Amino acid sequence: MNREWMFPVGIFWGLIALGMFGAGKPLTTFDLWLDTHDAPVTAQANALSPVINCLNRVDVPWRVAYERYTSPEQPVEPVRDWMANKHDFDDGGFSDAPVAQRDVCSQKISERLTILEYDKPLAMMADRYVQALEGVTPLTLRIGFYQQSTYSAPSYVLPPDFAGQFQPRADTYLATSTALRQRVEALDYEQRQAQLKLIEARLGKDIHWHLLAYMIQARDTLNLVSEGVKNRTLTPQALAKTTGELQRAWDSGQPFVRTQLPEPERNKVPRYLWFDIAGPTQKYLNALNTLHRDWQNKAEPQRLSDDFYAVTRGYDSLISRYNRLARAEY
Numbered sequence: 001m002n003r004e005w006m007f008p009v010g011i012f013w014g015l016i017a018l019g020m021f022g023a024g025k026p027l028t029t030f031d032l033w034l035d036t037h038d039a040p041v042t043a044q045a046n047a048l049s050p051v052i053n054c055l056n057r058v059d060v061p062w063r064v065a066y067e068r069y070t071s072p073e074q075p076v077e078p079v080r081d082w083m084a085n086k087h088d089f090d091d092g093g094f095s096d097a098p099v100a101q102r103d104v105c106s107q108k109i110s111e112r113l114t115i116l117e118y119d120k121p122l123a124m125m126a127d128r129y130v131q132a133l134e135g136v137t138p139l140t141l142r143i144g145f146y147q148q149s150t151y152s153a154p155s156y157v158l159p160p161d162f163a164g165q166f167q168p169r170a171d172t173y174l175a176t177s178t179a180l181r182q183r184v185e186a187l188d189y190e191q192r193q194a195q196l197k198l199i200e201a202r203l204g205k206d207i208h209w210h211l212l213a214y215m216i217q218a219r220d221t222l223n224l225v226s227e228g229v230k231n232r233t234l235t236p237q238a239l240a241k242t243t244g245e246l247q248r249a250w251d252s253g254q255p256f257v258r259t260q261l262p263e264p265e266r267n268k269v270p271r272y273l274w275f276d277i278a279g280p281t282q283k284y285l286n287a288l289n290t291l292h293r294d295w296q297n298k299a300e301p302q303r304l305s306d307d308f309y310a311v312t313r314g315y316d317s318l319i320s321r322y323n324r325l326a327r328a329e330y
Contacts, residue, residue: 045191047112051126051184054105056323058133059177060316061097065146066170097146105133119187125180132176136169192216210253211270215322217249218284222315225288229308236295243288250281273322280321284314 107130113123140146142159192212199209221242228234256267257274291307299307 042195043116044118044187045195047116047118048122048184048187048191050104050109050112051122051180052188054100054109054126054129055177055181055184056320057100058097058105059181061146062133062173062177065097065140066174069143069145098141101133101137105130119183122180122183122187125176125183129176129180132169132173136166136173139166139169189216189219207253207256207267207270207274210249210256211274214246214249214253215319217246218281218315218318221246221288222312225291225308225311236292239288239292239295243285243292246288247285250285277318277322280314280318284311284318287311287314 107127109130110123110126113119113126139162143162193216196209196212196216199206199212203209224242225234225239228238253274257271287307287310291304291311294303294307
């Protein structure tokens with residue numbers, strides 16, 4: 001790999017979920033050696049990316065399908081809206097989940113973590129997650145678990161004693177995936193901050209830096225809003241402040257996006273990503289601004305609840321779009 005390309009390409013391992021493996025352990029070890037030679041955080045992000053990929057492409061559809069399973073008698077608003085606007089989510093959604101489970105949620109998701117000796121508890125949690133997923137899968141296959149999520153009024157014809165067999169395994173799966181997600185998110189955030197500093201030190205605040213900084217700010221904004229809603233500590237002032245910071249993070253990258261050609265080869269992919277996430281970015285910002293406006297106007301609680309859901313959905317759409325494009329390009 002060209003030295004000019006190694007660093008900026010490696011940086012994006014912390015944001016995208018490639019989930020790609022070499023032909024056996026020797027090649028995997030060599031890949032990690034190359035990453036470590038570039039920077040330890042690059043190797044760590046490389047090792048973490050298969051776990052992120054598995055969670056992004058399987059755990060989200062699983063949880064939505066489970067919500068439909070537990071409430072089959074009435075439409076579930078998030079599922080209905082998600083499927084009605086499926087084009088916003090380009091990871092394949094429900095139809096892709098069974099295939100993705102086979103391809104990217106095998107026991108190999110912890111292989112790089114083990115070889116690198118990076119966060120042994122996480123490797124063990126990833127293994128337990130795969131075991132829990134494999135434990136519940138034979139039962140979900142019996143009822144068309146994912147397919148039922150696309151219907152407005154699914155009717156499950158459950159085999160005798162199905163619920164008694166399924167529920168304990170589903171509970172185990174949910175507890176295991178929740179623990180894994182919490183651990184992964186904490187490590188991923190640390191990696192992104194370290195990567196941002198490395199980019200600035202090596203390349204300056206170029207287009208790679210601004211793209212990564214924006215994606216970090218997008219997640220920080222969602223965390224602040226979600227935690228504030230959960231703990232009832234969010235204020236209109238805090239919401240306006242974090243929305244303004246997100247807008248500035250987006251605006252600050254625009255001069256680099258409009259750079260006159262020719263440009264360095266390494267800048268072409270992040271420049272393309274900037275253009276392509278512009279739509280989801282605007283929807284996310286619009287949802288945040290709508291929540292703030294309705295709150296200021298003392299809207300009904302249901303309206304504010306709908307606004308908050310639009311914010312979370314806006315972020316999901318953004319990260320889904322980004323991940324799909326980044327997987328295809330890197």
